[in-house]
Amino acid sequence: MTASTAPPAPAHGAATTGLRVIRRDGTETAFDASKITVAMTKAFLAVEGTAGDAAHSSRLHHLVGELTDQVVAALHRHPAPVVHVEQIQDQVELALMRGEHHRVARSYVLYREEHAQARSTGGDDREAGSGPDVRVTAPDGTRAPLDRARVETVLAEALAGIDDVTAAPVLSELDRTVYDGITADELSQALVMAARTLVEREPNYSLVASRLLLDRLRAEAVSHLAGAPETPDQATMAAGYPAYTRDYLRRAIDIGLVDPELATFDLDRVTAALRPERDLEIGFLGLQTLYDRYLLHERGTRFELPQAFFLRVAMGLALREDDREARAIEFYELLSSFDFMASTPTLFNSGTTRPQLSSCFLTTVDDDLESIFGGYRNNALLAKYSGGLGNDWTPVRGLGAHIRGTNGVSQGVVPFLKIAGDTAVAVNQGGKRKGAACAYLETWHIDVEEFLDLRKNTGDDRRRTHDMNTANWVPDEFLRRVQADATWTLFSPDEVPDLHDLYGNAFAERYQEYEAAAQRGEIRVHRTVRAVELWRRMLTMLFETGHPWITFKDPCNLRSPQQHAGVVHSSNLCTEITLNTRAGEDGEVAVCNLGSVNLAAHVGPEGLDADKLRRTVTTAVRMLDNVVDINFYTIPEARRSNLRHRPVGLGMMGFSDALFTQRIAPGSDAAVEFADVSAEALSFHAIAASSDLAAERGSYATFDGSLWSRGILPIDSLQHLADARGAGELEIDRSSTLDWDALRERVRSQGMRNSNVLAIAPTATISNICGVGQSIEPIHLNLYVKSNMSGDFTVVNPHLVRDLKERGLWDEVMVADLKYFDGSLADIDRVPGDLKELYATAFEIEPRRLVEAAARRQKWLDQAQSLNLYLAGPSGRKLDELYRLAWRSGLKTTYYLRTRAATSVEKSTLQGTDGRLTGVPSSPAPAASPAADPTAAACSIDDPDCEACQ
Structure with a gap:
């Protein structure tokens, strides 16, 4: 029997009792699975032709039967007993694409669109205007x-x-x-x-x-x-x-x-x-995000x-101003125009009875049970009101270390990390967003190899933290050993306690002394490894699980304005905050108050609107400074730290939109230059605004002795890093365009209101509210389904659509091609080359370009930036080169590593995929496990289960 005469495959065991179908004329009929089988068979025959032998016929018979079963099973998960015929066709497309029958699905999409257009232009036999x-x-x-x-x-x-x-x-x-x-x-x-x-x-x-x-x-x-x-x-x-x-x-x-x-x-x-x-x-x-959250x-x-809502937030931030009404109106204008947006905790809680407005909290956990379990309590209280957590666990002694009080042996830091991870999951901020924390560990800790395995899906589950983010806190000395292919010694911190507080050359010298002591047998717990092998394992785990992130201890400290007042021991949940922490009775929990300038609202075709940016930044810094005094502090260590140092973190979003407005390709030299110019302007005006606030309100308590007090601005602190690194270990452009000499004198004479002023956060949710690209990210795709806690949303790049319309290229075939090619223009022949270059997606941009742009921004920042890196075809060599480049470029931190397999576009029609409003709760699939897909990072783009993306 040939394929042309083969009877339709029967629906395989499909239970159809009770399910009814709404036809296009509004009438109802009983569900009939055989119609799905017939439609699919016709679709395959239309693409593959009718000729074929018995083997081909049998294959088609069974293939269509399996696909029909998938469609029927999906329909029976529908919460209502009635489905529309279009919903059935949506599921047919989805089954075809999941089965990777792309040509058949594409033909089916175009066929549906043609018939839909025919009905809308008179093919529908209902009377016009009726329903x-x-x-x-x-x-x-x-x-x-x-x-x-x-x-x-x-x-x-x-x-x-x-x-x-x-x-x-x-x-x-x-x-x-x-x-x-x-x-x-x-x-x-x-x-x-x-x-x-x-x-x-x-x-x-x-x-x-x-x-x-x-x-x-x-x-x-x-x-x-x-x-x-x-x-x-x-x-x-x-x-x-x-x-x-x-x-x-x-x-x-x-x-x-x-x-x-x-x-x-x-x-x-x-x-x-x-x-x-x-x-x-x-x-x-x-609006859906505002509505839901x-x-x-x-x-x-x-x-x-x-x-x-925006007025309530503005009034809450103006509570202690002299002319409260005037300031509230000024703040409202900034928020409601989307020129600037405060961070999510500020939006959640400003003007409420519990105004916990701060975004990020950093803690250090000391090496005793009271501090460890106090740390869990602090994490819970801080997370309850929407705080994101960064925990420094380096002081906790390692596996095999001696416990003097019980004369026992330590089980290391890992079991405590598991409890910390479970605590973050349990305290989910009232359902508004998932609680989340990131654990930091220095690379010399004896437990670092187990720490690297925390996110693996294999091994002893009691020594895994599937929900906690992790990050390596890497000293420069380790990278030097990697470069030289030398050995590296791991220690338990109870035997080398001062390493935790040392950085730069002081760390390197003391570390070498401890290595010599270990060789003399004076240190009990230690292990020597080949540095490059540990580095490769760090990169392998980052590649397979998305963790631990790579962050650099020495740049964070050598360039810190507050090095006279303590040590930076970790970053935060999203790797943009670099503030001092200290454990103990007089300890300090670092707090940062965030907000982001919408860069897209401050550019035109000719570039930055400098005057508007100055006005926006001046008001924004005032708003962020107000948070310090208004804030509801859940633990005393956070209050003490924030009132002493008053750090804020002004960042940016809409960077990709700003490039499109200026017709700058994201992988070009011009994009790197704009990263430099925009960060310089943001830095200049933010520092000036904080200094002017100091003239009005007074400097922060620990200003004396800071880099600010000595006239050393972030751009100047690069020299501290260069001095510590030596020749060949720092590659960064130091050019500038603004009058920094005058600003240095202004800061010296007026002071600073805030110990830290600048930090570029991910902005995933507030950029959704403002309708621009998040943070400094390149566009992920030009057409995709975005998942977050409000459901699934079809996202199309409006800049691209506008250009395609102008050239007469925007039509249903273009939509189908964008779906087929995963939101990329690269393989769509009829798209001109200039548009392919302008709208290149993240994986089409040379990764070193992202590092170069980040290095240009980093020189202007007193804190750091949430920097995701993208690799379309990752390999060990590419990873090694990329992260060594990040280190040589003076970056303080990196964030997620994204690989191609971690991002996929729904190739079926996007119609019907949008989630929450259908009445069906959004149930996104979990991120791919390394076992199933070794190239998949643990956090896919906009993964709704990843708090860092919210």
Whole structure:
């Protein structure tokens, strides 16, 4: 029997009882799995042809049967007993792509699109403007006909002023998903979903979806107000926004969510400054993120609209200002315009009764049980209110060390790390985001080899920490031994206690003394290894598990403005904070308060708007400094440290968008130069703003003796590192363009309000709110599904779409090609070369370029940057070269290593993949294990299970 005459394969054991299908005309029918089999068989025959022998026929028969089973199984996981025919077709595409039948799936996608267009232009036999006969179920159980006029009015308002969008495809999508008896809330969700499914073909539908979600949010926000419209439109809401905001604040205070002090503001004055129209400019991903995680709610009902939210945050930050109302309005303008955005803890908690506004906490754990278990307690209290944790575990004695109190032998640091990891998981910040910590260990610790294995999926699970991030704290002396292929000695810290506090040449000299003592038999616990073999193992574990990250101890300390007041023993959860910590009764837990300038809002085609950037940075530094005094401190060590040193961390986001605006290719020399220029401007204005605040408010308590007090700015501290490294171990450009001499004198004479001012954080969530690329990251893909705690979202590069439209290249085939080629333009022949270069994705950029750009930024920063590195075809040699380059370039830290296998685009149609609004909780697959995929890093891009990405 040939393939052309083979009967359709039967559905293999598919239990179809009870499942019903909504057809395109709105009627229902019983589910029939054989139709899936027929459709798939036709699809294969259309691509592969009808000729074939019996073996080919048998293969096709069984293949189609297996794929049909997958589709049926997926449909029966659907929470509702009714599915739409389009949902079935979505699952068919997904099964084809998962089976790597890419040509068949691509043909099937194009076939569906052609028929969808035919229906929208008259092929559909329903009367134009009509829809299925649907009744909507009210909360009291009564039913009424769908008010289609109301739907069309809401949609028309959502479409107003947006290019390249129309009502017809949204209504068509809506008609295929509604059903008789749908609830009012489900109808609202369905309308949003109808718009968001169109985003892949036209990114502007994201803004339409956002406005439709805003309509739903407005209804929730006013539901408690007597006499308010059931669902006010935008114009009605805009007129009543000030009154609504005053009422919302009183209500939030009454139910204990907002600080009563906010009621003492001149509310008429501050609410008069609200900009209701800015609600309409928030993208869908941003508004959904606000809705799910940030806006205040009572028993799940959101009653805080976006502009009220930004005003609440601004008022909370202005509580101690002399003219509170004027400053609140100034802060509100900065936040609501998206020129600057405060960090997530600040947004969560500003203006509330528990204003824990700080982002990052760094601790040192001492070598005794009281300190260790006190560390667990501190971690829990700090994480409870959204703090990210970096723990220095180096002082804890290693495996085999003597315990004097019991005359026993230590089990090392690893068992304690497992408890720390479990604590972070248990304290999940009220469900707002996962608790997370990063453990740091110096490379000379006797347990370092076990530390490298903590994230492996094999071995004794009692000595694994599957949920904790880990990082190597690497001294320069180790890299010198690697370069020389020399030996390296591992010690237990109880026998070499001063190594923990030494760095630079002082560390190297003392370390060599301990090595000599070990050779004389004066040190009990030690082991000698070949340095390059340990380095290779560090890189291998980083490659296989994504951990431990590589961070560099000596640059962090030699360039620290606060080296007179202590030692930097670790970085934080995301490797951008480098502050002193100390254990003990008078110990200090380092605290940093973060916020990021939206670089995309400060550039034009000709480059940086320097004056606007200066104004933004000046206000932003003031906001961050206010956090120190307003903050709710959960442990005394954090309060003591923050009030003494007052560190803040101003960073940036939207770097890739800024490049696109200037038509700068991300892998070019010009991109490296812009990294330099933009970081220099940010640094200059931030230092100046902190110095001016010192003139107004006084310098921080430990200013005297700091590098600042000696007129040594971050760019100058490079010389300290160069002196310690020696010739050939530091390769960095030291050029500058601004008047740094005048600023040095200004800092010397006025002082500094903050011990540290600059740090570039990942910004994954706040960049979603602002609708720009995160932090300093290159674009991951030009079309992909982004996963986070709010669900799955179709993301299309709007800059690329705009350019393709201008050249007449944006169409359904381009969308299909972008899916097929994993969001990359490289293999799409009809895309011009200049666009391929401009919109190159992270894995298409030479990795050394990312290091070069990072080195240009690092010279201006008093702290560090969250730097992800990307390798499309990783190998041992490439990893070795890349991380040695990072060290020679003077970087203080690196973050995740991303490899190609850790990022994949859903090749099926992206329609229907968007998660939370479907009513189905998002259940993303876990990151690939090393055993299953040795090239997969433990944290894929935007992995919702990775707190560092939130």
